[in-house]
Amino acid sequence: MKIAVLPGDGIGTEIVAEAVKVLQALDLKFEMESALVGGAAYDAHGHPLPESTLKLAKEADAILFGAVGDWKYDKLDRPLRPEQAILGLRKNLGLFANFRPAICYEQLVGASSLKPELIAGLDILIIRELTGDIYFGQPRGRRVATDGHFPGAEEAFDTMRYSRPEIERIAHVAFQAARKRSKKVTSVDKANVLETFQFWKDVMTEVGQQYPDVELQHMYVDNAAMQLVKAPKAFDVVVTGNMFGDILSDEASMLTGSIGMLPSASLNSSNQGLYEPSHGSAPDIAGKGIANPLATILSAAMMLRFSLNQEAAAQRIEAAVQKVLAQGLRTGDIYSEGTTKVGTAQMGDAVVKALG
Ligand SMILES: NC(=O)C1=CN([C@@H]2O[C@H](COP(=O)(O)OP(=O)(O)OC[C@H]3O[C@@H](n4cnc5c(N)ncnc54)[C@H](O)[C@@H]3O)[C@@H](O)[C@H]2O)C=CC1
Ligand SMILES: CC(C)CC(=O)C(=O)O
Ligand SMILES: [Mg+2]
Numbered sequence: 001m002k003i004a005v006l007p008g009d010g011i012g013t014e015i016v017a018e019a020v021k022v023l024q025a026l027d028l029k030f031e032m033e034s035a036l037v038g039g040a041a042y043d044a045h046g047h048p049l050p051e052s053t054l055k056l057a058k059e060a061d062a063i064l065f066g067a068v069g070d071w072k073y074d075k076l077d078r079p080l081r082p083e084q085a086i087l088g089l090r091k092n093l094g095l096f097a098n099f100r101p102a103i104c105y106e107q108l109v110g111a112s113s114l115k116p117e118l119i120a121g122l123d124i125l126i127i128r129e130l131t132g133d134i135y136f137g138q139p140r141g142r143r144v145a146t147d148g149h150f151p152g153a154e155e156a157f158d159t160m161r162y163s164r165p166e167i168e169r170i171a172h173v174a175f176q177a178a179r180k181r182s183k184k185v186t187s188v189d190k191a192n193v194l195e196t197f198q199f200w201k202d203v204m205t206e207v208g209q210q211y212p213d214v215e216l217q218h219m220y221v222d223n224a225a226m227q228l229v230k231a232p233k234a235f236d237v238v239v240t241g242n243m244f245g246d247i248l249s250d251e252a253s254m255l256t257g258s259i260g261m262l263p264s265a266s267l268n269s270s271n272q273g274l275y276e277p278s279h280g281s282a283p284d285i286a287g288k289g290i291a292n293p294l295a296t297i298l299s300a301a302m303m304l305r306f307s308l309n310q311e312a313a314a315q316r317i318e319a320a321v322q323k324v325l326a327q328g329l330r331t332g333d334i335y336s337e338g339t340t341k342v343g344t345a346q347m348g349d350a351v352v353k354a355l356g
Contacts, residue, residue: 001030001308004060006053006089008038009082010281011291011344012066018293018348019064019300022320025352026313033060037089038068038082038281048085057089057274062307064300065089065276070283082281089274090130095266096166097173098128098245099302100278102232102252102262107325111257111334114229119255124235125177126252128245129170130266133196134160135242160196162241167200169269171207174239175214181236184215188224188240188248200241221248228252249278258333260292263299265306273307275299289343292331294321297351320354327354 007016035053042048057063068082104122112119137159145155178185187204189197201218208216221244232255253259262278277295285291305314329350330339
């Protein structure tokens with residue numbers, strides 16, 4: 001078994017180092033090979049996703065990814081910007097199904113900005129379609145407007161689009177996931193305004209008929225954003241498009257205490273997966289040794305479960321994370337009075353120790 005390790009930029013290198021430490025402590029037989037990606041790869045090779053990195057990712061059984069991006073690259077032409085690396089990996093590997101579980105650990109109930117009773121016991125799963133929608137739709141660009149409110153003015157445009165097979169396959173993923181949980185799917189759309197999402201809703205409804213045992217609810221995205229903070233436990237599986245899923249999952253991360261707690265798995269149809277925290281490269285705290293590595297460590301657990309067939313090892317990591325939280329160890333983002341503040345590496349070391 002081979003794991004491609006792509007730390008990336010900013011806190012990416014710090015948090016991936018901790019996840020690697022945890023994986024190595026498991027004493028399982030797999031090979032890990034690292035490569036540059038994002039801004040780091042642009043600096044070294046002139047491209048955020050060099051051919052050699054893509055080749056390594058394609059050949060690996062699973063990919064452990066940190067994060068990419070830094071403000072200093074924001075003026076580059078878009079194809080050279082670090083974020084194109086993660087978009088390129090998702091597209092090239094066909095990683096259409098993004099699982100973002102938002103679980104509020106008992107010990108972190110007080111770390112959320114929401115009232116404890118709203119989030120105690122929270123366990124919801126956001127399933128985000130990851131290779132379509134306005135993030136990938138063509139055409140896009142800048143031009144001089146020939147119509148609209150200001151003909152002759154400079155304008156920019158992107159294209160929101162979804163095909164039937166793209167919606168059908170993510171719908172099946174969501175219904176099948178719900179079957180293993182509380183059997184409820186909330187499909188989030190904007191069908192009242194957007195044709196793309198009327199189509200999304202229609203196809204979701206059709207696929208839902210194949211799963212009579214699963215309750216299907218439709219919700220507009222603006223209402224979903226509100227309900228997520230009003231009554232988050234009313235959700236079970238939330239399925240939505242690429243952009244809405246990106247936004248709603250960051251919102252849901254705060255239900256768990258911090259974005260530093262939200263892992264993710266991005267799978268293709270052969271169960272090859274890329275595993276990364278849901279957050280970005282956090283340039284504001286990079287290099288300080290204070291980032292929370294738990295989302296990345298929990299992503300490594302998802303990797304063991306989904307791509308490497310190592311359920312017991314996945315559970316060992318998850319139990320170790322709960323143990324360090326129960327010991328009162330907290331990085332700054334989840335710190336509260338009465339707990340012990342630790343840095344990134346100390347947190348990683350504590351998880352290794354807690355593996356037992
Ligand atoms: N998959 C990826 O590689 C992603 C990359 N990005 C990129 O990351 C860069 C920064 O983007 P932002 O919008 O600031 O989002 P971000 O997720 O990097 O940071 C948002 C806020 O959360 C905090 N934060 C994030 N992860 C944390 C952790 N593990 N521990 C403690 N605090 C944490 C940051 O300090 C910051 O205040 C940009 O270049 C963006 O494009 C953003 C999202 C995903
Ligand atoms: C940099 C973006 C393409 C990714 C993002 O925000 C995400 O996947 O959550
Ligand atoms: Mg995001």
